[in-house]
Amino acid sequence: MIDLDTFLSQLVVGLFRGSLYWILAAGLTLIFGVTRILNFAHAAILVTGSYITYTIYVSTGSYVLAFLGAIIACGLLGAVTEVLLIRRVYGLDPLYQLLLTFGVTLVVNEAQKLVWGKGSVYVPTPEMLRGGVAVGAVTVSYYTVFVVIVGFLLLLALHYFINMTMMGLRLRAVWRDPVMSEVLGLNPKNYYTLVFFLGSAIAGLGGALLIPAITVGPGLGDHLIVLAFIVVVLAGLGNIVGSYITALAIGVTWSLLTLVTPELDIVILYLISALILMVRPQGLFGER
Numbered sequence: 185m186i187d188l189d190t191f192l193s194q195l196v197v198g199l200f201r202g203s204l205y206w207i208l209a210a211g212l213t214l215i216f217g218v219t220r221i222l223n224f225a226h227a228a229i230l231v232t233g234s235y236i237t238y239t240i241y242v243s244t245g246s247y248v249l250a251f252l253g254a255i256i257a258c259g260l261l262g263a264v265t266e267v268l269l270i271r272r273v274y275g276l277d278p279l280y281q282l283l284l285t286f287g288v289t290l291v292v293n294e295a296q297k298l299v300w301g302k303g304s305v306y307v308p309t310p311e312m313l314r315g316g317v318a319v320g321a322v323t324v325s326y327y328t329v330f331v332v333i334v335g336f337l338l339l340l341a342l343h344y345f346i347n348m349t350m351m352g353l354r355l356r357a358v359w360r361d362p363v364m365s366e367v368l369g370l371n372p373k374n375y376y377t378l379v380f381f382l383g384s385a386i387a388g389l390g391g392a393l394l395i396p397a398i399t400v401g402p403g404l405g406d407h408l409i410v411l412a413f414i415v416v417v418l419a420g421l422g423n424i425v426g427s428y429i430t431a432l433a434i435g436v437t438w439s440l441l442t443l444v445t446p447e448l449d450i451v452i453l454y455l456i457s458a459l460i461l462m463v464r465p466q467g468l469f470g471e472r
Contacts, residue, residue: 194440202335202434207334213427214379221285225288226384228288228293237253296402342424441453
């Protein structure tokens with residue numbers, strides 16, 4: 185029998201995990217929603233953001249500079265990758281896109297080992313976010329609350345940007361009909377580069393938020409990209425709001441499954457994902 189405090193504790197852990205999954209999947213969803221590119225290198229860029237956060241924090245002792253540095257550097261990395269490599273495969277078979285971005289993943293992983301070594305790195309939790317608030321017998325850390333709030337604010341920011349701004353309107357025009365948008369004076373290539381910058385910058389944010397929570401080492405992105413694809417595909421490719429709900433649902437479900445079947449939690453999660461896609465191949469919320 186699971187007591188209430190244990191349930192609440194795992195629920196909080198699930199919300200924390202789900203928020204991190206959402207931040208990981210958000211950039212991937214944004215990029216696919218506009219460019220129709222499934223960027224396999226997205227999680228490797230996120231892990232690079234963690235490493236950059238570590239480097240800047242060790243050099244300056246400033247979390248603000250470390251977070252901003254990771255966001256900007258990852259955004260630029262994504263934009264440069266799009267201009268130099270990914271731009272060559274637009275309109276080609278998705279297999280070429282996956283192979284190219286998988287190759288980028290391998291290069292980024294090896295570059296991480298060359299620059300930061302094969303060991304793991306870690307950044308302590310910011311001092312102002314240490315400690316926690318009691319919810320019954322369960323103590324919820326301030327950092328957990330911070331990550332959940334950041335995830336929700338990111339959802340609001342993306343929704344407002346895409347649906348309420350002129351730039352968002354242009355992005356939607358490029359997504360719906362690149363040829364017609366070019367006739368109307370928009371250059372789709374410029375907007376694709378912008379989207380890769382924004383999506384990769386979000387990945388950098390995710391990397392900055394991840395490293396105070398767990399140690400980061402080479403190859404971590406290979407595990408994270410699987411989770412990101414599960415979120416994006418189950419939600420419906422390109423669906424921002426659906427990805428947020430799905431990420432939280434996966435985080436909470438996975439966390440609670442560890443209470444019931446700790447040995448099979450990840451297997452059950454994959455089985456649930458397979459069953460959902462059998463019933464709704466377009467995803468829970470439909471493709472956008």
